[in-house]
Amino acid sequence: MSSHIPIGRKVTLNDIAAGCGVSRATVSLVLRGSPLVNKLTRARVEDELRRQGYVYNRAAANLRRSTSSSIALVLNDLANPFFAEFAEGVDEALGAAGFVTLLGCTGESAAREQAVLGSLLEHGPAGIILSPAEHSEAHQVLAVVGRRVPLLLFNRELDGTLPEFAHWDQLMLDNQHGARLATEHLIARGHQRIAFFGGHHDSSSCRQRLAGYLEAMRTAGLRTEPHWQVECAPTRLDAAHRTSALFDTMNVPTAAVCYNDAVALGLMLGLNQRGLRPGQDFALTGFDDIAEAALGMPPLTTLSTAPQERGRQAAQLVMQRLQQPLAASQQTIAPVQLVVRESSCPPPAN
Amino acid sequence: MSSHIPIGRKVTLNDIAAGCGVSRATVSLVLRGSPLVNKLTRARVEDELRRQGYVYNRAAANLRRSTSSSIALVLNDLANPFFAEFAEGVDEALGAAGFVTLLGCTGESAAREQAVLGSLLEHGPAGIILSPAEHSEAHQVLAVVGRRVPLLLFNRELDGTLPEFAHWDQLMLDNQHGARLATEHLIARGHQRIAFFGGHHDSSSCRQRLAGYLEAMRTAGLRTEPHWQVECAPTRLDAAHRTSALFDTMNVPTAAVCYNDAVALGLMLGLNQRGLRPGQDFALTGFDDIAEAALGMPPLTTLSTAPQERGRQAAQLVMQRLQQPLAASQQTIAPVQLVVRESSCPPPAN
DNA sequence: TTGCCGGATTGGAACGATCCAAAGGTAGTT
DNA sequence: AACTACCTTTGGATCGTTCCAATCCGGCAA
Numbered sequence: 001m002s003s004h005i006p007i008g009r010k011v012t013l014n015d016i017a018a019g020c021g022v023s024r025a026t027v028s029l030v031l032r033g034s035p036l037v038n039k040l041t042r043a044r045v046e047d048e049l050r051r052q053g054y055v056y057n058r059a060a061a062n063l064r065r066s067t068s069s070s071i072a073l074v075l076n077d078l079a080n081p082f083f084a085e086f087a088e089g090v091d092e093a094l095g096a097a098g099f100v101t102l103l104g105c106t107g108e109s110a111a112r113e114q115a116v117l118g119s120l121l122e123h124g125p126a127g128i129i130l131s132p133a134e135h136s137e138a139h140q141v142l143a144v145v146g147r148r149v150p151l152l153l154f155n156r157e158l159d160g161t162l163p164e165f166a167h168w169d170q171l172m173l174d175n176q177h178g179a180r181l182a183t184e185h186l187i188a189r190g191h192q193r194i195a196f197f198g199g200h201h202d203s204s205s206c207r208q209r210l211a212g213y214l215e216a217m218r219t220a221g222l223r224t225e226p227h228w229q230v231e232c233a234p235t236r237l238d239a240a241h242r243t244s245a246l247f248d249t250m251n252v253p254t255a256a257v258c259y260n261d262a263v264a265l266g267l268m269l270g271l272n273q274r275g276l277r278p279g280q281d282f283a284l285t286g287f288d289d290i291a292e293a294a295l296g297m298p299p300l301t302t303l304s305t306a307p308q309e310r311g312r313q314a315a316q317l318v319m320q321r322l323q324q325p326l327a328a329s330q331q332t333i334a335p336v337q338l339v340v341r342e343s344s345c346p347p348p349a350n
Numbered sequence: 351m352s353s354h355i356p357i358g359r360k361v362t363l364n365d366i367a368a369g370c371g372v373s374r375a376t377v378s379l380v381l382r383g384s385p386l387v388n389k390l391t392r393a394r395v396e397d398e399l400r401r402q403g404y405v406y407n408r409a410a411a412n413l414r415r416s417t418s419s420s421i422a423l424v425l426n427d428l429a430n431p432f433f434a435e436f437a438e439g440v441d442e443a444l445g446a447a448g449f450v451t452l453l454g455c456t457g458e459s460a461a462r463e464q465a466v467l468g469s470l471l472e473h474g475p476a477g478i479i480l481s482p483a484e485h486s487e488a489h490q491v492l493a494v495v496g497r498r499v500p501l502l503l504f505n506r507e508l509d510g511t512l513p514e515f516a517h518w519d520q521l522m523l524d525n526q527h528g529a530r531l532a533t534e535h536l537i538a539r540g541h542q543r544i545a546f547f548g549g550h551h552d553s554s555s556c557r558q559r560l561a562g563y564l565e566a567m568r569t570a571g572l573r574t575e576p577h578w579q580v581e582c583a584p585t586r587l588d589a590a591h592r593t594s595a596l597f598d599t600m601n602v603p604t605a606a607v608c609y610n611d612a613v614a615l616g617l618m619l620g621l622n623q624r625g626l627r628p629g630q631d632f633a634l635t636g637f638d639d640i641a642e643a644a645l646g647m648p649p650l651t652t653l654s655t656a657p658q659e660r661g662r663q664a665a666q667l668v669m670q671r672l673q674q675p676l677a678a679s680q681q682t683i684a685p686v687q688l689v690v691r692e693s694s695c696p697p698p699a700n
Numbered sequence: 701t702t703g704c705c706g707g708a709t710t711g712g713a714a715c716g717a718t719c720c721a722a723a724g725g726t727a728g729t730t
Numbered sequence: 731a732a733c734t735a736c737c738t739t740t741g742g743a744t745c746g747t748t749c750c751a752a753t754c755c756g757g758c759a760a
Contacts, residue, residue, distance in 0.1 A: 010416075010498070012746055023710045028748065038708060053496060058472040059409040060746035064715045066360075070473065073453070078441075079641065079658075084434035091428075091455045095466060100473055103423070103453040105441045116445060122408040123420065123450055146403060148360070236645050269645050291429065295586050295619050297647050308429075362716055373740050378718065388738060410716035414745045 011054045020048040031056065062124070071318060072125040074104040074116055076133045076156075080234075080262060081290040082307050083131065086154075089311020090129060097319055099126070110136040117144050127318040131155045134203055138162065150321045154314055157204035169321055170331045171314050175205050175287075178303040178336040179212030182257050182285040185301070185338060187220050189346045191255040191283060195228035195246055197267055198239050199259030206259055209287065213257050228253055236266035243270025254282065254347040261286035261293045264300055264343070279343045289339055299341035310334055361404045370398040381406065412474070421668060422452040422475040424466055426483045426506075430584075430612065431640040432657050433481065436504075439661020440479060447669055449476070460486040467494050477668040481505045484553055488512065500671045504664055507554035519671055520681045521664050525555050525637075528653040528686040529562030532607045532635040535651070535688060537570050539696045541605040541633060545578035545596055547617055548589050549609030556609055559637065563607050578603055586616035593620025604632065604697040611636035611643045614650055614693070629693045639689055649691035660684055 005011070013031075017024045022041060029037050030045040037045075062068050073090050075083050091101045102125055104116035113133045120128070121144070128145065131154045138158040145151055153170045179196075186194050196213045199206035210229065217224050227249050232242040239262070246253060258264035264286035268278040276282050279298035286293055286302035293300040317332060355361070363381075367374045372391060379387050380395040387395075412418050423440050425433050441451045452475055454466035463483045470478070471494070478495065481504045488508040495501055503520045529546075536544050546563045549556035560579065567574050577599050582592040589612070596603060608614035614636035618628040626632050629648035636643055636652035643650040667682060 010746085014746080024747085025710055025749090026708085029709090032748090036708065041708080055496075056472045057413075057474060057746055059474055060413055060715090061748070062715090063407075063410055063413060063717090063746080064748040066715070070452075078438045079431065079435050081429065081431060081434065084431065084437075085429050087434075087453070088428045088455050088457075091453055092457075095454065095469065098469070100470060101453040102420075103437070103441055103451040104445065105438050107438075107442075119445065119448070120450060122406045124407060124409055146405075236641070240645070265642075265645065269647070272647060291586070292615075292642065295590070295615065297619070297622060360716085364716080374716090375718085375740055376738085379739090382718090386738065391738080407716055410745090411718070412745090413716080413747090414718040416745065 005052050010057070011052045012057075015052060016045065016048050016054055019052060020044050068124045068126040069098060070100045070102050070123065070125045071315070072102040072104060072117075072120040072123075072128045074106060074113065074120065074128065074130045076106050076108050076113075076131050078105050081292065082260070082262075082288045082305075085290070085307035086131075086311040086314070089308035089313075090315045091311075092308075093312040093315035094319075097315070099315075099319070106133045108133045110134070110140065114140060114144055117141070121145065121149065125149060126322055128152065129154055129314050129318055132158050134200065135159055150318065150325065152314055152318050152321070154310075155205060159202075167329050169317055169329050171310065171317055172331070172333050173205070173305050173310075174333050174336050175208035176212035176215070178287060178305075178338075179209035179257060180216040181212075181336075181338045182287070182301070182303060183213045183216035184220070185340065186255045186257065186283055186285065186344060187216065187222065189255075189283065189344060191347050192222055193228070193251065193253040193255070194222070194224075195230065195253040195256040197230050197246065197256040197258045197284075198232050198242075198263030199234055200231055201229075209257075209259060225251055232263065234260055234263055236262050236269070239263040239266025240270040240273070243267055243274065247274065255344070256282070256284045258284055258286050261288045261290045261300060261302055264302070265292065265296060268296065268300075268343075279345050281348055283344045283347070285344055287336075293339075294341065296343070298343050301341045301344035302339055303336040304339050305334065305336050355402050360407070361402045362407075365402060366395065366398050366404055369402060370394050418474045418476040419448060420450045420452050420473065420475045421665070422454060422467075422470040422473075422478045424454040424456060424463065424470065424478065424480045426456050426458050426463075426481050428455050431642065432610070432612075432638045432655075435640070435657035436481075436661040436664070439658035439663075440665045441661075442658075443662040443665035444669075447665070449665075449669070456483045458483045460484070460490065464490060464494055467491070471495065471499065475499060476672055478502065479504055479664050479668055482508050484550065485509055500668065500675065502664055502668050502671070504660075505555060509552075517679050519667055519679050521660065521667055522681070522683050523555070523655050523660075524683050524686050525558035526562035526565070528637060528688075529559035529607060530566040531562075531686075531688045532637070532651070532653060533563045533566035534570070535690065536605045536607065536633055536635065536694060537566065537572065539605075539633065539694060541697050542572055543575075543578070543601065543603040543605070544572070545580065545603040545606040547580050547596065547606040547608045547634075548582050548592075548613030549584055550581055551579075559607075559609060575601055582613065584610055584613055586612050586619070589613040589616025590620040590623070593617055593624065597624065605694070606632070606634045608634055608636050611638045611640045611650060611652055614652070615642065615646060618646065618650075618693075629695050631698055633694045633697065635694055637686075643689075644691065646693070648693050651691045651694035652689055653686040654689045655684065655686050 013024045013027050016027045106113040110133045128151045138161045230245045232238045271278045286300045289302045289304035293302045363374045363377050366377045456463040460483045478501045488511045580595045582588040621628045636650045639652045639654035643652045
């Protein structure tokens with residue numbers, strides 16, 4: 001009874017076949033659960049698989065079948081909890097469907113994005129989920145990705161998007177509506193001088209949120225001042241630094257609609273440093289509802305986007321596209337929901 | 351001049367070879383930058399590669415070369431910023447070296463960890479970086495991973511680790527020393543009744559931090575009370591809920607060494623809810639130095655672990671192991687550094 | 701005996717790259 | 731002319747799987 005377990009080399013179908021006296025093809029059928037094989041044969045093969053510790057080689061299988069079982073996830077900023085939670089949702093849903101996640105981080109650099117996409121494509125993903133870096137351009141992405149592998153744009157649009165690129169699916173947040181809800185909420189609380197704080201105006205999501213803010217202000221018949229629109233990088237740190245821009249001039253606002261939660265939390269810090277108590281002396285709202293929003297001090301009024309659920313949704317959309325490669329492209333807009341917490345106080349009673 | 355670009359099918363080496371009248375082998379040499387090929391031939395081939403939009407098929411190449419260019423990253427909790435930053439560091443370093451990251455999230459479930467590892471292994475990663483789920487057992491992991499592909503344990507040990515598993519490399523944080531530093535710092539500030547708050551005592555990192563705390567207390571000749579050791583899940587939410595455990599009995603502590611930053615931030619919230627001001631009425635320290643620690647209110651005294659740098663380091667360690675598969679296994683302990691901020695105030699002058 | 705049927709199994713050609721030994725071509729030497 | 735040396739190029743086998751057409755075999759009808 002020799003054991004025939006190969007040493008220093010992977011166990012292959014041939015080893016299993018030789019080990020139990022059937023052909024490679026039969027073992028392959030067993031692996032894929034084909035009903036063709038005889039019960040006894042199947043049992044014998046399965047024992048042998050266990051005995052030799054066989055590991056399926058998906059790369060080899062995919063080579064022949066010319067299908068793929070991985071999906072690339074390319075993110076601009078994984079350190080942002082919004083994207084981290086999104087990634088977790090994506091991985092969960094993909095894993096459940098038997099796909100594996102190829103991760104790539106671009107650090108908000110369009111150049112790195114090009115490189116990362118190129119490198120991931122060499123591994124032949126079945127599809128791509130991309131949250132573009134700032135200034136990432138549609139024709140650049142098209143040049144490296146091509147038309148063969150389906151792409152889902154998440155969260156942001158690409159620069160220079162033209163009708164010819166409409167073949168890409170999109171999953172976006174309802175930015176404009178969300179920002180309008182936040183602004184209307186502050187107005188309902190009695191605020192009149194409301195700022196829009198943070199983000200870069202050349203990102204599509206920021207433009208949309210700004211539009212929602214302006215729309216609500218206009219509808220309510222409220223004036224807006226140019227210096228109430230403060231740009232900054234969408235990070236806590238930069239937001240804290242830029243806080244002073246709100247208070248350096250006449251006609252100081254009593255509230256701010258922030259680009260996202262990170263910015264709002266940074267603004268809170270900046271307010272504290274100026275001796276202002278957020279949620280008492282100054283009202284503010286965020287966007288995203290990351291986990292820390294509820295636990296801030298004070299808890300942050302924000303727009304819930306359910307990032308992990310969005311991740312699962314993104315995964316579903318891509319897999320759906322794989323089923324129907326030729327169907328018309330889908331533009332999905334995920335709803336957002338206002339979550340009122342303590343940061344959106346009424347204005348101080350002068 | 352017909353163009354010969356295949357439609358509806360991937361471009362392969364054969365297409366390029368046929369397109370410019372050389373053999374498949376020559377094209378392959380060009381792709382790998384071999385010095386053997388003639389300059390003119392190389393130029394001709396490179397033009398054709400661009401013209402047909404060739405994408406390298408790494409899976410096919412790896413099949414023949416029996417090497418791999420991906421590395422699996424398996425994490426217990428990506429939503430925790432500590433791991434998200436770690437992941438970014440890993441991906442950055444791997445990407446720079448031409449590897450691609452296969453992501454897997456286990457959500458702190460040992461069962462999912464088994465499944466995820468199994469699925470990732472089918473894609474033939476060259477190595478694995480694993481931050482184990484709670485209660486993940488060494489022999490289970492060994493059963494699915496085998497001895498063929500090198501594994502780096504990060505952050506936690508596995509349950510039931512025996513000498514025979516010593517072949518796995520490890521990258522751990524200097525938990526005991528770090529907790530001792532934090533405790534000594536609080537003692538130096540004048541505290542005598544110091545609690546150890548958060549974490550589960552059956553996780554190795556928690557045990558080590560607890561040991562550092564006890565060591566510092568003992569060395570300083572300070573007594574510890576059993577009810578000063580409060581267990582909770584390492585999340586903000588659970589920490590906030592368990593806050594009362596510190597105050598329900600006699601001999602209330604004036605400070606707490608927290609298991610990690612998430613727990614510390616949760617405890618801050620809990621304190622606030624009781625009307626206590628963290629950093630004024632009660633001192634506390636964290637562990638990890640996640641981005642939000644510096645921006646908390648008050649800013650959190652903590653131990654800097656530089657998660658992104660740890661990620662890069664983990665990637666380096668795995669790649670180093672790939673170079674020298676037979677070298678003795680490495681146990682690396684990354685130093686941590688006390689960062690003093692405002693949360694570690696002196697005790698209130700009773 | 702022959703033919704046929706259905707279930708179970710199989711050999712060999714793919715998939716897209718790499719490796720290797722061998723060959724083609726040019727130039728220089730004897 | 732024959733030989734060597736060097737620089738390029740090449741065909742065919744190979745990696746581990748899947749696909750397909752072909753085969754095998756026991757039984758049953760003609």
